[in-house]
Amino acid sequence: MARVVVVGGGFGGLASAARLAKLGHEVTLVEASDGLGGALGTVSEGDYSWDAAATSTVLPAVIRDLFRKSGRPAERELELVALDVVREHRFEDHTSVRLPGGTRGAQLAAFDELGPGLGQAWVDHVASYADDWEVLRRGYFEVPWDRDRLPREVAARLNSRETLHKRLRRAFRDDRLVLVAGHPFVEAGHDLRNVPAWAGLQAYLEQRFDAWTVVGGMSALAIALEARLATRKVTVLRSTPALDLVVREGRVAAVRTAMGELAADVVVVAIDPRRLPTLAPYVARTMPALPPVVSHLGLDGDVPDVPHELVLHGDPMLVVRPGGTTPEGGTAWTVHGRGRLAEDLLRALARHGLDVRDHVVVRVDRSPRELVEAWGGSPLGVLWQGRSTVQRRLGPDTPVPGVYAAGAHATPGGGLPFVGLSASLVAQAVGPA
Structure with a gap:
């Protein structure tokens, strides 16, 4: 012992x-x-509470x-409950796509609604990660690995010079699909030019295994x-x-x-x-990947209905996640901001047609520095x-x-x-x- x-x-x-x-x-x-x-953990203010960070997992x-x-x-x-929609993406041209998880067919149909042929382009891209997942799962993710004696197939992926930026540009002619595939990394503060191509298998995991949340x-x-x-x-x-x-x-x-x-x-x-x-x-x-600017909102009254996660593409990129504990008639949102935040997050939301400024009961704002200090990293x-x-x-x-x-x-x-x-x-x- x-x-x-x-x-x-x-x-x-x-x-x-x-x-x-x-x-x-x-x-x-x-x-x-x-x-x-x-x-x-949770963040609480008055009768409202919110998840401090993650709200779902694959x-x-x-x-x-x-x-x-x-x-x-x-x-x-x-x-554990599977989500019907992993997230909705809204683009600057006012188009949008709801990304279902756990099924190839549903994703193909969703992207075909965005534009003819886009569904096949998307599912082909996701399928390209099947071998990456199997190789890295067996030799890197699920077993302790020796840096000096990596299996040949694992080393080929970890040592590859291909970036996610290059892989997505090669896979998609439509920039909207690039935004969807790159979103998890951009939201986490990464530059796609510095992310290895194999890391993009996040899209494969969401399609094959769905996204899940925890009741409570x-x-x-x-x-x-x-x-x-x-x-x-x-x-x-x-x-x-x-x-x-x-x-x-x-x-x-x-x-x-x-x-x-x-x-x-x-x-x-x-x-x-x-x-x-x-x-x-x-x-x-x-270096650490720094958290985004975060605003936890306690709302009342009639507010827009949004899915589990809503991504508003642009600069800044905004992510809205509803959910939490509220008093009767209340709604809880958490808003993340990435990019050039030259204005208040609520004003930026309003420009996207989500104006909840008159519905705010409580609000808790956290800067990246405050979040790192609170979590110790x-x-x-x-x-x-x-x-x-x-x-x-x-x-x-x-x-x-x-x-x-x-x-x-x-x-x-x-x-x-x-x-x-x-x-x-x-x-x-x-x-x-």
Whole structure:
């Protein structure tokens, strides 16, 4: 039995702690704030509350596997619901498309309504990622990987110079399809010229596996995992910032916190490694993908009906996500802004025909800096800076013996599926007690 200290109580830390405790290790989780969940938490003001960040996920099998491998099945703890429409895209020429998930035929029909022949162009593009997914799933996403001994097919993709920008321009003559395919990365703050082409398989995952949400909000996932840690007898230390790792005789020996040292045989770093001086030099050439400008709106009265996620393309690009807890007759929206934000988000919304300025009851605004400070880092992980970004990340292992990395900074990108997979990789690398 190893003494394991998990640093960080976001999804990556919670998932890592649950898995390692089930494998028989003695696990302590330290979290700098007074609550767990990180970006899976909620924001509240008055009688309104909103999901702090993510409102849906793809690859529900990642969540199901986590719960099954750490105790009771997810179905006994959570209610996962597939979305009929992943998101709606509205373009500057006043056309729009609603993107269904989980079915090739429905997506083909939706894009054909946007323009003749566009449906076939879209489904052909999505299908082009089938081999990428299978190769990377088997040799990169689902198994700990050795940077120096990558399988040939995996290395061919990770080392490819092809960018997502080039792949989309080659696949589509219609710029609107480029916007749809590139949207998840642009919203996360990436330049498509710096994103590897294979990363575009997000569109394949949405088509094949659908997008899912959790009844009660994504915070229900954090609450269920917190209960799972209690069941697995994980020691949880809140309001305990990790200051650095303690290395003795070339191996990790403890985590230094504001409350003293915690002895450890194994440490899992589920926060931005730049925050720990021992690891910071190894990731000095990476940068975080910063969150967007966010405005949580509590509305009343008759407001426009919008789907689960509405993308308003332009500069700035606006994303509207309804959902949350409201008083009777109320509506909760969260609005994200990316690009040249030269005016208030509500005024920008009004220019798109969504004028809710007279319906605002409460409003909570957060800048990217405020979000990073609140979460102790960016839940969007590492900024894509070309193909070398894969090699510059840490995780699941690190150059320090006994130290592993999980979370958004240890994956091929942010988002719950990849964060969940990072925790699985750590559990495999550490192994059973």
